[in-house]
Amino acid sequence: MLKTALKGLSGHKLRLFLTALAIVVGVAFVSGTFVLTDTMRGAFDDLFGTLNEGIDVTVRAEASFTSNQQAGGGRDRVPESLLGTIEAVTEVGVAQGSLFGYAQFIDKDGDAVTTGGAPSIGVNWTETELNISTIRVGRGPTGPGEVAIDASTAENNEFAIGDTVPILFTGPRQDFAVVGIFGFDEVDSLLGATVAAFETTTAQQVLDAEGEFDSIEAAAASGVSQADLIAAIEAALPAGFEAIGQADLIAEQNEDVNEGFLDVFNIILLVFAGVAVFVGAFIIANTFSIIVAQRTRELALLRAVGATGAQVTWMILIETLVVAVLASAVGIIAGGLVALGLQGLLSAFGIDLPTSGLVFKPRTVIVGMAVGVIVTTLSALFPAWSASRVPPVAAMRDVEQTDTLTARRLIGGSIVTALGLVLILAGLFSNIWNELAFIGLGALILFLGVAVLSPFIAERMARIIGFPARRLFGVTGKLGRENAARRPVRTAATSGALMIGLALVTLFLILGESTKVSVGNTIDKAFSADFVVSPADGGFQPFSPQVTRDIEALPEIAVASGVRQAEFRLDGSNKFATGVEIEKAIQTTNFDFVSGDAQSLAAGGLAIHVDEADDKGFVLGQTLELEFAKTGFQNIEVTGIYEAEETFVGSYVFSTIEFDRHFTADLEVFSMANVAPGVATAEARSALEAVEVRYPNVQILNQAEFRAETESNIDQLLAIVTAMLALALLIALLGITNTLALSVFERTREIGLLRAVGMTRRQVRIMIRLEALIVSIFGAVLGISIGVVFGWLVVQATGDLGITDFALPVSTLIVVFVFAGVAGVLAAGFPARKAAKLNVLNAISYE
Amino acid sequence: MTAPTSAEKTRVAARVEDAVKIYGEGDASVRALAGISVGFDRGQFTAIMGPSGSGKSTLLHCIAGLDNLTSGSAYIGDTELGSLNDKALTLLRRDKVGFIFQAFNLIPTLNAEENIVLPLSIAGDKPDQAWYDQVVSAVGLGDRLKHRPNELSGGQQQRVAAARALVSKPEIVFADEPSGNLDSQTGAELLGFMREAVDNLDQTIVMVTHNPLDAAYADKVIFLADGRIVDDMDDPTANKVLDRLKTLEA
Known part of the structure; x- marks a missing residue:
């Protein structure tokens, strides 16, 4: 049976390829997400390692809790005199006081040097061995008016030794002469932050920390253990200060980054990956059920010569498994490309993420493989089961395949849809412990339910949508329309994938538009000011x-x-x-x-x-x-x-x-x-x-300008989300290509007959493209409708979060609708060409 | 067979000259047509017969513009097929040729009426109403015209196919084992309908068949063996055809 399964696979390379592609894309997104976050995590680990090199203990003011906030949420500073106290401890080999504050460069064009999210920091320069920076060119700053700059910032802004550089502080802006350029071991930059280093007294003045440090770092004298060092320092410390071992500090910093930022980032990306996988599952299930239907005769023959139903099921499942494993493997590797792509995408939107070489962890491989194999197998389960129901006598029959819509489908679909709706409403309007999980799971179930139910309207909808096709293209249009209507289950499943993608896009477009309108109204209501001063370029610094x-x-x-x-x-x-x-x-x-x-x-x-x-x-x-x-x-x-x-x-x-x-x-x-x-x-x-x-570093806007600025920030966020969802849309379009290619294969004889009685190749292509157009418009109608309902519900539920007004971005939705149609026609390009190129004689004698 | 005179040409709806068709290459090559010249007169019902592998279907496909000759030439009316590209061939099939295949003649998503007028609708034309009525009444489908193929019997389906072949008033209709999937009773009905089309509607039909009973409906039978025309017979009867076939296969 295994041999038969493998033969079955290699006999149908095209369908195999198309199915595999859906798995590859989904798995690649999952894998890419992990690769990207692991890579960033690795970069942070390296950074914290570098930052703490040679340091055994850090002394700082006690804090009740550590705020994740970049600046100012944190602890008090320590007095400069404490450095003397610590240096006096005999177990201490060397100690230094460190300062850390806001310092932003102004480039040669007079613009603030922006970092795309990383901080703009000023530090004090020490000449101890604990200084993590190493001078590349010039020397360290030794007096007022001198600054050393990190190599990356110097290079990006063409700052050279001897240049005069203006720097912004919390206090007044000041000019400095560049005396040195430094790096961090071999690294040029601290994750994209700009760093200005000043002589300590100067740093204390410009960073508004006269007589203070943020912390004091110490290394043990030779032969002293870290534990002894900590104990000795703690004994010497006055109340209100603490000494923390470096390993603990690194763990604390890592935790801040991981829990605060990377985990959230990872989860957001995984949600998008999940959408892609879910859409992919639709395609896979649809493809396998079409393939099983097309192989009815072959399967029946196997049954006729003695294979049991279970054996047939296993054969299909083994085929599935082989495809899943191969495609997942490719997807995991392709994840590297996705990671690079995501990085590129985010940086195109001005969000630079720190990276070194791509990090592939075993976890990425395991999760990617598990997702690919499990999703694919689950998707193929029903088709595999229905394969076992093929009666041996079907080998002898030659009947047209039709979709039967059972009452069981109607009832089951309604129950599932209702369940999804209940979960969503519960998540939105009640005080449940985990609203987002409820809404997400509810949406998932609702999509499934709608996909189960949509065949009931698919035939009628295809006819309605296809009505103009009949008018415009005559019998070619009529045939395209009938082809879209003839297999409602297939049409519904194909458009279902598009429906999910478009429903989410619509939801976010509505949320974006509603937020814009709400925020705009709020600005109008709340701001009595004439001018608003905010960080330049919509930044957050x-x-x-x-x-x-x-x-x-x-x-x-x-x-x-x-x-x-x-x-x-x-x-x-x-x-x-x-x-x-x-x-x-x-x-x-x-x-x-x-x-x-x-x-x-x-x-x-x-x-x-x-x-x-x-x-x-x-x-x-x-x-x-x-x-x-x-x-x-x-x-x-x-x-x-x-x-x-x-x-x-x-x-x-x-x-x-x-x-x-x-x-x-x-x-x-x-x-x-x-x-x-x-x-x-x-x-x-x-x-x-x-x-x-x-x-x-600031922009001064009047109310109207501020409103426009805020709206454009929301648009930008929306653009990122839409770009992420584009992948799900891509998979959905792949599904249209896939289904059509299989349908064309199935209708070889019919197309051959049409060609024999005089249909031109061009008419054949138009016929297939019209079918794709109808299927994708059906998906778009369902998706946009669901998205509008979702959007309305979410706006109703989130009034207290600032989205008070429901707004429908009508023109954008029309664009989305047109896009779906055009994309559907493009997706049909390959099957349409394939159909047009069928050899007439072979097609009509095709068995 | 001698080359046709120009007077004959106008009488001839379709013809081939020195038609050679070779499938495959080298040792594996098969000579399906070994240099055939034949013409099919207007207003005649011709049957092509021969044992399996004699080249009768290949001949039909090549004259009908579904396949191309390795050498020699094929004509529909005065049009030489070899010089036509795919588009021109397609339009020629649409406007000048009718087809009746053994099976899968109808588009399942179109009803009988739509299937009948398919070549015209593909061309964007309306049927000639008087002609259409004549053809349709000859088909004898009655109230089943709005039914889809899966609601029609095999015989009805083939008669719809025949009506479709006739509806555009083609130069010539090609039928490839039209009764192959039918029982003898419905087969006879179909052949009777084809006979009437020739007699009453002045159509030209060329039919490939292996059934002597079917061949008996024709005006003339051409016998093929090993890619060559070995004999022809005017006013055939089933028994005469059967006897001739026996000698061919012997």
Whole structure:
């Protein structure tokens, strides 16, 4: 039987290839996701290893918890004097104080040097053996006005020794002379971050850390164990500081990166990969059932000569398994290309990810193989089973295959669809422990249900959609239409794959559009400010509060109010705190206090958004126990409850006095400014443009511009998501090619007859393409409809997340619809050409 | 057989001259047609007979423009087929030739009526209503015209095929074992219909068959053996044909 199975495979190379392709693409996405994240993880591991080379112990201020935030969520600094204390410990061989802060270069065109997500950092330069950097050209900075630059930044911006480079800090911008260029062992860059190194005293001035370090690193004297070193240092440390072994520190840093960023990134990519695999499963199942149907005679012959039903099933399953293993292997390897492609895609959208050589872990191979084999086998299970039901007498019969739509299909499909819908609704509208899992699983089941049910409408829909084809192309159109309608199960399965892809694309388009409209409305409602200052180019790098101070100092500006952000904990979960100077903020933002007011907030305590307060049962005057990284557990009084749009001011607002007490965050995420009375807006704008020149890391926009900017950021995110879903669409189109190729094969005689009685090759091609067009439009109609319903439901359910208005991107959806049709016609290119090239004589005598 | 005169040419609906068809190459090559010249007169019903492998189907395919000759020439009317490209051949089949195959004559997704007018609809033409009515009434399908092929009996299907072959008023109709899948009763009905088409509708039919009873419906029988024409017979009867076949196969 094994031999027969293998022969069956090699006898049908084309279908084998097409089936395998669907598996390859799905598995490649899964494998590529793992390769990419493993590669990034490896890069981070290398980095942390490099950063901690030679260091045994790090001394730092104690913190209640470690915030994942890049800047300012963290701990307090340590006094410079502590370095002396540690150096005095006899077990310490060498020690250095380290500083780390915000420093952003300005390039030769006067633009801020952006990093695509990596931080712009300033550090102090030490000449100890603990310094991880090594000078490549020039020397280390030794005095004020001198800077050394990492090799990557120097190269990208053509900074050379002797150049004068302007640098932005939290304080005023300053010019420095480049005296050295350094690398990190052989590596040029710290994962894309730009690094400016200053002599220690200068660093303390520009990084706003007079007399302080962020941490102190120490290496043991020779012959001293790490444990002894830690014990000795801890004995010498005053209260409020801790000594941590380097292995623990690396583990902590890795955990931050892995749990905070890479895991989330991995999960997001895996979701997309899962969509691709799910769509692929449709194609595989469809292909195998068509193949089994086409081999009815062959299978019946096997049965007639004595093979049992089980043997026939096994034969099909063995064929499946061989295809699955081979295709998965190819897919796993192709995953490397996918990883590179994803990286390219993300970097095209301005997100540069750190990588070294591609990392293939055994886990990637195992998971890729398991996904490929399991999904393929499951998909082939039903076709394999139905193969065992082929009666031996079918070998003698020659009847046209038809799809029968049973009541069992109707009932089963309805139950599955309903189950999916219930899960989705439960996930969306009830307080279930894991909403996303419910919605995801519900969507999966719903898609399956719809695919089971859609054959019931496939025939009628194909006729309706194909109506114009009959009108435009006469009998050619009629035949294309009838071919799409004649096998409703096949048509439904083929269009089902497209349906899933398009439903998701539609969902995201609607969410994007609705978010844009909602955010736009919020901006209009919440912003009473004339101008908004935000990071340049839609970036996320917070900027110096000096920008806001400089703006406020302009005579054309009445008031400017900056907004800071930091993390704290409430009842064990992380929350974002917004820090504002409330007296100024109320002039630029409509806070709409429900109870309490700006004065009471200015004096201390925190204000909570009315929805959050209602949700948690917080009331004015109540004292809450909050946990801060810097100050630990603190009791803070609720001094205000406001109604302002959460999207911009967040749910927890602190005024400066309270914010500075508990957070180290000193950079602003955005700020707002009002024009002074009697000053023309144009006049204010030209004054602000001068500020933009001085601080190229910010952009100053009026309300309309800010709205447009925000919308374009959402569009960009949407573009990434759509690009990811494009892979699922590609697989779906592959499915159309596959089904049509198999259908053409099945209808060889019919096409031969048409050619014999006078149909031209061109007409044959048109006939096949029209069939593809009808099938893909059917998929598009179903997919877009489901997507619109999904979108509407999600918008209804997520009103509290800021998506309040349902908006239908009609023109984009029309584009998607047209795209689906065009892509379907293109997908039919190969089968159409194959059909047109059939040799008439062979075709009509084909058995 | 001598070369036809120009007067004969206009009488002839289709013909081949020195037709040679060789399948395969070298030692494995098979000479299916070994230099045949024959013409089929307008308004005549000709049967081609011969043992299996005699080349009768090959001859039919080559005259009908479904296959090409290795050497020699084939004509439909005055058109030489060898000089035509695929498109021109296709249009020629569509406009000038009718086909009746042994099986799979009909498109399953079209009903009987649509199948009958298929060559015309492919061309984007409307049938000549009077002619269409005549053909359809001769088919005798009655109220089953709107039925799909799978709702028709084998005999009905073949009669629909015959009607389709006639509907575009072709120069010539080629039939390849048209009754091969039918029982003798329905086979006889089909052949009777074809006979009527020649007598009453003035059509030209060339039919390949191995059944002497079918051949008896023809005006003339051509006998093939080993790729050559070995004999012909006017006004055949089943018994005369059978006797002749016996000597051929002996």
